[in-house]
Amino acid sequence: MLFIMQNIRMWIKRKYEKTLKDLFKQFPVVVLTGARQVGKTALVQRLFPGFSYVSLDLPSLSEQAEQNPHDFLAGHEEPLIIDEVQYAPSLFRHLKGIVDKKKTPGRFILTGSQNFSLMQGISESLAGRCAVLNMLNLSFRELKETVETADADSYLFKGGFPELYEKPEIDSRFWYAAYLATYLERDVRNISTVGNLRDFDRFLRASAIRTGQILSYSELARDVGIAPNTAKKWISILQASGQIVLIEPYHRNLGKRLIKSPKLYMCDTGLAAFLMGFEKLDEVMRHPVAGALWETHVVMQVVRHYFSRGRHLPLWYWRTVHGAEVDLLIEKGGRFVAVEAKTSESPDKKALKGIQALQRFYGNQSLISGYIASRTLHAYPLSDTVKAVPGSLIDQYIP
Numbered sequence: 001m002l003f004i005m006q007n008i009r010m011w012i013k014r015k016y017e018k019t020l021k022d023l024f025k026q027f028p029v030v031v032l033t034g035a036r037q038v039g040k041t042a043l044v045q046r047l048f049p050g051f052s053y054v055s056l057d058l059p060s061l062s063e064q065a066e067q068n069p070h071d072f073l074a075g076h077e078e079p080l081i082i083d084e085v086q087y088a089p090s091l092f093r094h095l096k097g098i099v100d101k102k103k104t105p106g107r108f109i110l111t112g113s114q115n116f117s118l119m120q121g122i123s124e125s126l127a128g129r130c131a132v133l134n135m136l137n138l139s140f141r142e143l144k145e146t147v148e149t150a151d152a153d154s155y156l157f158k159g160g161f162p163e164l165y166e167k168p169e170i171d172s173r174f175w176y177a178a179y180l181a182t183y184l185e186r187d188v189r190n191i192s193t194v195g196n197l198r199d200f201d202r203f204l205r206a207s208a209i210r211t212g213q214i215l216s217y218s219e220l221a222r223d224v225g226i227a228p229n230t231a232k233k234w235i236s237i238l239q240a241s242g243q244i245v246l247i248e249p250y251h252r253n254l255g256k257r258l259i260k261s262p263k264l265y266m267c268d269t270g271l272a273a274f275l276m277g278f279e280k281l282d283e284v285m286r287h288p289v290a291g292a293l294w295e296t297h298v299v300m301q302v303v304r305h306y307f308s309r310g311r312h313l314p315l316w317y318w319r320t321v322h323g324a325e326v327d328l329l330i331e332k333g334g335r336f337v338a339v340e341a342k343t344s345e346s347p348d349k350k351a352l353k354g355i356q357a358l359q360r361f362y363g364n365q366s367l368i369s370g371y372i373a374s375r376t377l378h379a380y381p382l383s384d385t386v387k388a389v390p391g392s393l394i395d396q397y398i399p
Contacts, residue, residue: 012146012162014043015308016135021047023131023310028099029108031085031122034135035242035267036183039162040111043135044081048109052076055083062087069094078107086112092125099129113187113241131310136242136267137161139304140297140392152375152392156297157281159270176274180204187241193233199226203234207244208275211266212292212299214259214319215246235264243267245303250316250329259319265296265303272296295327295341298373298391302328302339305395324357330398336362337398338370338386345375347388355386371397 020043023030032040045053054076056062065072065088073080073094085091095108110130122130138160143150147165158164158172161179184197194200203224210220221231238244246262266272272293278284284293299315306313314332319325328339338355355370372382373391381387389397 011046012138012142012165014039014142015139015304016043016133017047019308019310020044020133023133024048024106024109026105027129027131028103028105029095029110029126029130031110031112031126031130031132032135033112033132033242035137036113036187037161037163037179038135038137038242040113040135041083042162044083044109044111048079048081051079051081051109053081053083056087057084066090073098079109080107081109081111083111084113085110092122096125096129099126103129133310134242134307136300136304136307138165139301139308139395141301141395144393152297152390153281153285155392156269156293157273157278157284159268159273161268161270164270172270173274173279176271179271180274183241183243188237191237193230194237199224200234203231204238204243205275207235207238207264208266208272209289210264211269211272212295213264214261215264216261243271245300247299247315247317247328250318250331259321263317265299267300267303269293269297269300291341291343294343294375294391298339298341298394299328301392301394302330302398305398318358320357320361324354324361326354326358329358332368332399335366335368337368339394339398340370340372341391342372342374345377347372347374347376347382349382351388352382352386369397 020030020032032044034040054061056065069088069091073091082091099107122132140150140152140155143155143160143165164170164172164175184201188194188200189197203226206220206223215235217228217231217235221228224231235244239246243266245265245267247265248262249259251260273284276289284290302315303313306315314330316329316331317325317327318329326338327341330337336358338358340351340354342351344351351372355367359367367385370386371394372386372388373394374388376388376390379387379389
């Protein structure tokens, strides 16, 4: 991201840069997908400044690409960046034909913010011919490495959308209101399973309230006034459009004693705080939901870490029917790295309760290492295998 701070233009280096370059050397087509405003366009233009570029966000260009894809592609030199490609689904079929004739790596970069329609086009026409990289907005580490004054609590409330740091004078509440309106009008309105935008808006807000909680479709549906099957479809829309992540529960054959429903996390805590109605950081920190937002913040730093590497998420949560729980498990060879999120600035051995329960359940040797991801500024040991660490920088401790 290019930012103007103290009259100096600077680039906040994204962890996705190396992954995107590596994929482009290997595949004819690379697809960069993610929610609106996470920085896709800025990233590809920064990394590939000499490439041809066209945005289908302009109706005239998207109509041309959709109605006459052959001439549209012929009119642009390769390598070519096509932004917001989901607005011209006919392009995918023609790209398939072009790529099949010449499978040289590094020909096209496609970006899109409507993952539900974008991925359908890829699966039908470009399967096996392209690499897909899912992008999220700024991690705290990405921000901190460039803006040394950044602090975790402010990031939690403000969120990680780059424009909020590019233009610090913007009131984030107004920005999120505009973002929500654009998301509903541009990304959601034309989806056949969404008949009423007002209902979907309530659904999104009800989902935000449940961030960091085990998902119950029936309860969510009841609170919004929709059918449970509709709730399931709409959760899929939130996932596909990069607004939420679902973390599945971990269980082996012993898992009959374990919870089986996923946990829901909003991808951005700033948007979550806005949807919950908070206007100031201190309102969040005094509210009972602060713990769930901090957990969301920690979990999403880990998710961003794996997304930026183009890796499948090896992430789970663990909870028994008796209430013993670990917020995040990272499995490696049948053993675990365990992460517990705590809002305390100085967690003590009481914070080990969940990880100790995990060890009793699967055996002491099951734990590779454990981390209490807290608001401490410095790491310190709590046991031979568990440390208290700064939760906002948890990505530096995990594999």
